[in-house]
Amino acid sequence: MFSRRQFIGAGAALAGATVWSKTSAMGLPEAPIMEEAATQPPLMPTAGPDYNPVVTLNGWSLPFRMNNGVKEFHLVAEPVxxxxxxxxxxxxxxxxxxxxGPTIECVEGDRVRIFVSNKLPEHTTVHWHGLILPNGMDGVAGLTQPPIPSGKTFVYEFDAVKSGTFMYHPHGDEMVQMAMGMMGFFVIHPKDPTFMPVDRDFVFLLSSYDIDPGSYLPKVMEMTDFNMWTINSRIFPDVAPLIVAKDDRVRVRVGNLTMTNHPIHMHGYDFEVTCTDGGWVRSEARWPEVTIDIPVGAMRAYEFDAVHPGDWALHCHKSHHTMNAMGHDVPTFIGADKTNVARKIRAVQPEYMPMGTKGMADMAEMSMPIPDNTIPMMAGWGQFGSLEMGGMFTVVKVREGLEAGDYEDPGDYENPPGTVAYEWTGSLPDAASAPASSAHGSALPSKPKRQMMPGGGTHSGM
Structure with missing residues (x-):
C-alpha cells in the first residue's frame, strides 16, 4: 500500500499512465492509501483535457490511470x-x-471506470449522488444492482455527461454506513476551461458523529443528539485553513451529509452561490449572500473575489455546531453563587473548579484533565487569545504575494496600524455623550398640549 505522499516523494505524477504500468487486463488499478488527515496538494492533470484541480480540506484526490481512453479509479471500502x-x-x-474518502476528479465528457473493492464486514454499494448515468450504475442495493459482498470487487462505468459538484456514498445499509463516515466528493470539471474559471477551488463535506468521551466508535443509531460536528471529519482547531492569494477568484464547494441543515457563514465578504448539485446557477439568477444554508443531502458552491486581506472566520452559524464533545444535559448556572457548594466539594475533591456562573468562556482557558480520546468543548488560539470555538469552524486566510499553487499556512495576519479594535481607557468623547438635558426630555420636542373636546374627549394641538 502506498500513501499519496510516498507517490509525491518518488516523483510520480499521481495521474495518467505514468503512475501505473498495469492494464485492466493484467489486474486492478493500484488503490493508493492515505495515511494522514492533512490537506494534500492539488492533483495536477497529466492526461486528458486540462483543468484546475480542487483542494480537499484535510483530504486528497484519488489518482487514476488511463486505459484505452478510459480513466480508471480504484476505491476500497474499508474500516479506517x-x-x-x-x-x-x-x-x-x-x-x-x-x-x-478521496475526491474523484474528471472532466465533462470523460469515460470513467471505477473499481470498488469491499473490505467491510458486510456488503455495500456506491451511489453517485447527483450524477446523470445509466440506471444500473446508480448504486442502490437491491433496486439497481446486487450489493457488493465482503471481499468482492464491482465495477462502475459511465460517461461524465455533466460538469458540477457531486458526492458519493453507500446505498446499502445506508443508515449505518453513512453514520460510520462513508462518503466522498465527486467533481466533474467543465470541458471548456474558460467556463466558470477560478484561481483556487476548495471542497469539503459536513458530517456529524456522536462519540462519547473515552470511546472511539460513533453511535450509529443517533438521529439528533450529535456531539462532534465536523468539516471533512475534522474538528476545530485541527480543520485546515483555506489559503488564498489576494485578488484570486475563489470557489468553495460544501456538501452536507449530516442529519440537519447548516447555515455556512463567511466573514469579511459577500459572495454568490454559483452551483448546486443540480447544476450551475445562471448569472442572472444569483444574488449576494454572506450565509448560505446547506440542506441535508445537498451541495452548494459559492464564489468571491479575494480583495480583502485578513484571517476571516468560516463556520456553521448554529452555535452548538462550533463546539466539541458538547453535552446537552448541562444545567445553566449563570448568576448562581456556587461559593459555598464549591467549598464543600473541594473538601473531598480538591481540584474541583466551579464553572458556568458567568458563562462558558472560561472553559476555553482552563486546563483540566479530560477523558482519553476526546477534545475540549472550546479550543483554538489566535494572536489575541482563545478563539473559544470548535467543530465546524475554520479560517480563510487571504494574503498578498502568494504564488499560484502555494497553500502553506502563512501564520497570523498582520493588521495595518490603527485597524484593530482597542480598549478605550479615557472618558467618552463629547460627540458620543448624550446631552445632559436629554435625560429629562428637555432636549426633545415639547409634547403637544392636550385640550378638552366637547363631550369629554381630548385632541392634541400645537
Missing amino acids: EREMADGMTAYLWGYNGQSP
Missing part, C-alpha cells in the same frame, strides 16, 4: 482510523484509508 483532532481518533468506515 480517522484523526478528528490532535488527541482524538475515531474508528470509522471509509475509503482508501480515510473518511471522507
